[in-house]
Structures are given as structure tokens and as C-alpha cells.
Amino acid sequence: MGNAELRSLHIHPVKAFRSLALREAVVEPWGLAGDRRWTLIDDGGKVVTQRQQPRLALAAAEPLPGGGVRLSAPGRDPIAVPVPRPGDTVAVDLFGDKVDAVPAGAAAHAWCSAHLGAGVRLVHMDDPATRRPVDPDYARPGETVSFADAFPLLLTSLASLDSLNSLIAEGDHAGEGPLPMNRFRPNVVVAGAPAWAEDDWTRIAIGEVTFRVAKPCGRCVVTTTDQDTAERGKEPLRTLGRHRRFGGELVFGQNLVPESTGVLRLGDRVTVLE
Numbered sequence: 001m002g003n004a005e006l007r008s009l010h011i012h013p014v015k016a017f018r019s020l021a022l023r024e025a026v027v028e029p030w031g032l033a034g035d036r037r038w039t040l041i042d043d044g045g046k047v048v049t050q051r052q053q054p055r056l057a058l059a060a061a062e063p064l065p066g067g068g069v070r071l072s073a074p075g076r077d078p079i080a081v082p083v084p085r086p087g088d089t090v091a092v093d094l095f096g097d098k099v100d101a102v103p104a105g106a107a108a109h110a111w112c113s114a115h116l117g118a119g120v121r122l123v124h125m126d127d128p129a130t131r132r133p134v135d136p137d138y139a140r141p142g143e144t145v146s147f148a149d150a151f152p153l154l155l156t157s158l159a160s161l162d163s164l165n166s167l168i169a170e171g172d173h174a175g176e177g178p179l180p181m182n183r184f185r186p187n188v189v190v191a192g193a194p195a196w197a198e199d200d201w202t203r204i205a206i207g208e209v210t211f212r213v214a215k216p217c218g219r220c221v222v223t224t225t226d227q228d229t230a231e232r233g234k235e236p237l238r239t240l241g242r243h244r245r246f247g248g249e250l251v252f253g254q255n256l257v258p259e260s261t262g263v264l265r266l267g268d269r270v271t272v273l274e
Contacts, residue, residue, distance in 0.1 A: 004270040006206055007158060007191035008181075013061040013069050014122070015039040015147045016049040018227065019182055020062065024265040027209045027258050030128040030144045031152035032187055034063045037128065038081075039092070039101070039147040040112055040120040046093045047147070050222045053116050054230040067124075071108070073115045081108040084124055092123060094147060099132045101125050134257060138214045143257055151214055151255035155198060156186040163195035164252065168239045176235040182227045183236065184219070184252055190270050198254045207268030211256040218249030 010019040015036045026033040038061065040048040050056045059073040064080060072078040081104050089100040101123035103109075108122045125131055125146055134143040135150055145152050158181070165178035181189055188206060190198070201213045219240060224232050240250035 004190055004192040006188060006264060006266055006268040006270060008189040009264060009266060010185075010187055010189075011035040011063075012185065013038060013063050014059070014071070015047065016053070016056040016222075017071075018057060018060045019185060020060070024263055026263055027153075027261050028128070029152070029258055029261065031146050031148060031258075032264075034067075035187060036147040037067065037125050038069060038104075038122060039094075039125075040116075040122055041090070041092055041101075042121075043119055044093070045091050047095070048116075048118075048120050050225050051220060053118070054225045054232060055116055057225055057227045057230045059112075059115055071111060076111065076115060079107060079111045081105070081122065083126075086126065089126075090121075090123060092147075094132070095149070097132060099125070099147075101131070134214075138255075139257070152258055153187040153211070153256040154185070154217055154253050155188045155190060155211075155213075155256055156181060156184050156253040157193050157195070157198050158189060158191045159193060159195040160198065160252065164236060164239065164244075167243050168235050171235075171239050171242070173234045173238060176233045179236055180227070183223045183225070184217075185222065186253060188256075188264065193270065199251075201254065201272055201274075203259075203272075203274040204256075205269075205271040205273055206264055207262070208260075209262040209264060210259040210273065212259055214255045214257050216246060216249065216251040217253040217255050219252050223252070 009022045009025050011034050061069040068082040070080050084102045092099040092101045104122040134145050168177035244251045
């Protein structure tokens with residue numbers, strides 16, 4: 001593990017939109033700065049992701065000063081969306097979690113609805129320090145998370161992806177591989193660790209910042225979605241089901257909770273503490 005390092009960093013300013021690669025990122029208690037502070041909801045308040053709408057992979061969001069986002073998608077004029085002023089909140093249903101969020105303006109709702117061909121609203125998490133606790137089965141008191149699926153950060157390993165792609169190449173849908181890392185939508189990607197070594201980590205440091213490894217990441221249909229075309233296949237879920245089934249979950253990657261704050265930079269050393 002002596003040569004393990006941080007190879008890439010990613011945020012998703014709007015949940016389920018295309019990922020954005022960074023050279024450095026600030027670690028806040030609830031995740032990387034600017035990661036998944038925005039999300040789409042349907043008319044019933046449920047979060048809309050690539051699970052229901054794979055076309056979200058084709059939309060991009062770039063952070064703007066002050067926390068706003070610039071939205072773009074093929075065939076549509078970009079739109080700048082400022083952080084909404086404090087005001088009435090709406091109830092968001094995120095996989096059963098009830099979270100209060102502030103709606104963006106009508107123009108943002110219309111832009112996103114037009115891209116998907118379905119009625120949605122764009123909402124912003126105004127105060128991630130208080131809005132949503134981490135799953136109490138895995139959290140310590142006071143830990144919170146943004147609109148990420150469940151935990152502040154997701155770590156994946158290049159060696160583990162290489163191993164998975166080798167398994168895919170041996171299977172029934174070998175033509176779908178090799179898969180790129182963006183299928184797994186990580187925040188931090190590690191190079192130089194042995195394949196699947198992350199399964200055994202409980203605490204790590206990346207540069208100056210320490211993290212608790214909360215639990216393995218169970219994977220869903222989003223991983224079968226080509227992030228460049230929005231088309232779906234069978235992999236990697238078929239291969240994960242054969243080789244990486246832990247309990248009821250198909251596992252790739254590890255969920256992290258920050259123990260400290262600081263700045264992550266490409267090339268930072270990754271150290272296993274426990």
C-alpha cells in the first residue's frame with residue numbers, strides 16, 4: 001500500500017447529472033464541496049435519478065460562484081441557476097429519507113423538464129449541516145450527508161475495476177466491457193492498491209484528511225448505464241452478481257465518512273490507518 005495515491009476526484013453538482021473531474025476539492029463534513037447539493041424531484045417529491053431517467057447522464061452542471069450551477073445538455077441552450085433565496089421549503093423523498101430543500105426558479109424547472117420530457121423540479125439543499133443525517137445504522141451522532149445516495153463520499157479503486165473488467169471479459173456479455181470508472185460515479189479513485197484491498201479498510205487518510213470506511217457500496221441499475229450515450233446494458237450487475245455478492249448487495253467501492261476536513265489533491269498519498 002505504500003504507493004497508493006489519489007488518482008482522480010469527482011463531484012456531481014446536481015445529483016444524477018454527469019460527473020465533473022477536479023484537480024483538488026475541499027472536504028466538508030457532509031462530502032466534497034459542491035457535490036450533490038442539488039437534485040431533481042417529481043410531482044410527488046420523490047428524487048429523480050438515472051434509475052428512472054438514464055438521460056440525466058447527458059446533462060452537465062458546472063458550479064458557479066456562490067453555489068449556483070450552470071446547466072447544459074445536447075441540443076439545449078445552457079441556463080445559469082442561482083442558489084434560491086431562503087424561503088419556503090419542499091419535502092423531498094430520497095429513498096425513504098425525508099429532507100427539506102429549497103426550490104429553484106420556474107426557468108430551472110422548465111429547463112430540466114424539457115430535457116427529460118417529464119415534469120420535474122430542481123431543488124437545493126440549503127443547510128447540509130442539519131438537513132439529512134447519515135443512516136443511523138452506520139453513523140456516529142451528528143454526521144450528515146448531502147443528496148448523495150447514503151454517505152458523504154464514495155471511493156473506488158482502479159485495480160478493482162481492472163479485476164472486474166477481467167471477470168466481465170470471461171462472461172456472457174464480454175462485448176460490453178471494459179467498463180470505464182464513470183459507471184460507478186465515485187468521488188475519489190485510488191491507484192496503486194491491490195484489487196479489492198479496500199474491502200478490508202476501516203480507516204484511511206488521503207493526504208491530510210482522515211476518513212472512516214462506513215460500509216461497502218451496494219450497486220444498482222445506474223452502473224449499467226453508459227454515461228456518454230445513456231444506453232443500458234447488463235454489465236456490471238451480471239458479473240457483480242456472480243462474484244461480488246455480499247448479503248443482499250452487489251458490491252463495488254466503499255462509502256466514506258470524513259473524520260476531518262481539509263483539501264484533497266490529485267497525487268495525495270492514500271494511507272490505511274486501520
